[in-house]
Amino acid sequence: MDMIYLDSNATTKVHPEVVEAMLPYLTDQCYNPSSGYRAGKKVKDAVELAREQVASLIGADIREIYFTGCGTEANNAVLYSLAGMCGENRKIITSEIEHSAILRVCEHLTERGFEIIKIGVDGGGRLDLDAWEKAVNADGVAFSTLMWANNETGIIQPIAEACALAKAAKVPFHTDAIQAVGKTVVDVREVPVDYLSISGHKFHAPKGIGALYVRSGIRFEPMFRGGGQESGYRSGTENVASIVAMGKAAEIMQAKLGSDGHAGVAELRDYLETIIKDSLDGVQVNGAVEYRTANTAHLAFEDCEASGLLILLDEYGVACSAGSACMTGKQQPSHVQKAMGFSNERANSSLRISLSIFTTREEVEEAAKMVIKAVNKLRSVQGRGNVGPVVIYTE
Ligand SMILES: Cc1ncc(COP(=O)(O)O)c(C=O)c1O
Structure with missing residues (x-):
């Protein structure tokens, strides 16, 4: 790929x-x-x-x-x-x-x-x-x-x-x-x-x-x-x-x-979350973590619009999504996150990252690096606490 x-x-x-x-x-x-x-x-x-x-x-x-x-x-x-x-x-x-x-x-x-x-x-x-x-x-x-x-x-x-x-x-x-x-x-x-x-x-x-x-x-x-x-x-x-x-x-x-029940996938997902959370403040894990499927991480990044993050991540070679694929490109916050009681800000700043049995440790490390870079970039152009129109400067 x-x-x-x-x-x-x-x-x-x-x-x-x-x-x-x-x-x-x-x-x-x-x-x-x-x-x-x-x-x-x-x-x-x-x-x-x-x-x-x-x-x-x-x-x-x-x-x-x-x-x-x-x-x-x-x-x-x-x-x-x-x-x-x-x-x-x-x-x-x-x-x-x-x-x-x-x-x-x-x-x-x-x-x-x-x-x-x-x-x-x-x-x-x-x-x-x-x-x-x-x-x-x-x-x-x-x-x-x-x-x-x-x-x-x-x-x-x-x-x-x-x-x-x-x-x-x-x-x-x-x-x-x-x-x-x-x-x-x-x-x-x-x-x-x-x-x-x-x-x-x-x-x-x-x-x-x-x-x-x-x-x-x-x-x-x-x-x-x-x-x-x-x-x-x-x-x-x-x-x-x-x-x-x-x-x-x-x-x-x-x-x-039957063999590992996707423990390897869950371990990589948790590793990805740990790297991101250790390097960035204002990150929230959405949903009751003990009930998640092994492959899914759903993360909210304070003061960052997911639509902007997705564009930057695409530029940096990482594909993930905001809410479901069917929601991408739509402005309304996801009905799932609204049902969970999230504010529009939190819903619109959430990324869905979903792994598979083919995801590698190297990919997770590189992707985490790119997420951190994208969040820092977006926060630097939008300003913390001041989410306005998304302005993207690609490199
Ligand atoms: C929960 C759920 N139901 C239904 C579907 C639709 O399945 P299909 O793409 O095979 O039509 C999807 C696919 O995104 C899904 O995630």
Whole structure:
């Protein structure tokens, strides 16, 4: 890579072993898995192996995994399915900090008479469970959806508790686990969610492949109808190469979680934070650190606008982001940080730095140096306590 990439919550590099596994299905093994001849059946076997690998990563049964075109599709498919099956019930229980792939769907459903109830989080970015309990026990609840880990802060939600409360109230429970799968243990035997969304490109598979977990015995109404692939849950000729890739990536991440549970990634993330905090004053770590995914640091730099920092860091060869990638370029403070009670200043001065299993110690040291340089530069041109328009002098 021609820069230090610290934006792995946005997307990740495809693992070389994953590239190797998928390549034959882009070239010689081009057959349709639905074809009856032996070559087609072999391709079908590759899809089923991938299903097994993805199922194994989250402790699911192979018959509970359906491949989708991306994580957004998995979220949309579940929410519209639930909205179509909920009878007279019209309340959707979710959180203030969901990704737009949940929030925009919920907002669209309000046009069909649904009401969204967004439960808040505390200053550490964790769900208010008392409010959640009250909400799922109200009359007329259609379904509930809560992310497993947040894409901006990396904060892991009290998912087992929220799931148990929803189930006790007989409310269907979906989780957007896109930022958790492959980074922390996600096991549907321990947390009995009804539905769960996964995205391959967050854990070293290519972009444009996702999966949906639907617990056996739980109803689901497909969004796509057609050739009946994926047991009729997602028609459309399978994206075999990407499915194989996601399976291989799942296998690699499962082995990684089993061996060191990403301790090496967390150690590098903590090292980066330590260097930065030791060299700069006015740095705050956002979110409840004990609940973070191993790879994410979310830092606020007093008297520094993140938009300016990003431009300087790009100039210095470091890629990271302010809030989520989808927020970049927008002026409003992130809805996640607002939900955590941050002032506009703090929200607009926060950087998301997200590592991966490929991040090296040398990269962390160099990136920390560049962050310190960028913050000092920005503070020198803007003046401490006097955040005005961002003025950038590049070298
Ligand atoms: C929490 C969360 N949900 C959904 C998505 C969307 O996934 P995809 O890019 O595969 O559509 C993302 C990606 O940024 C995410 O972080």
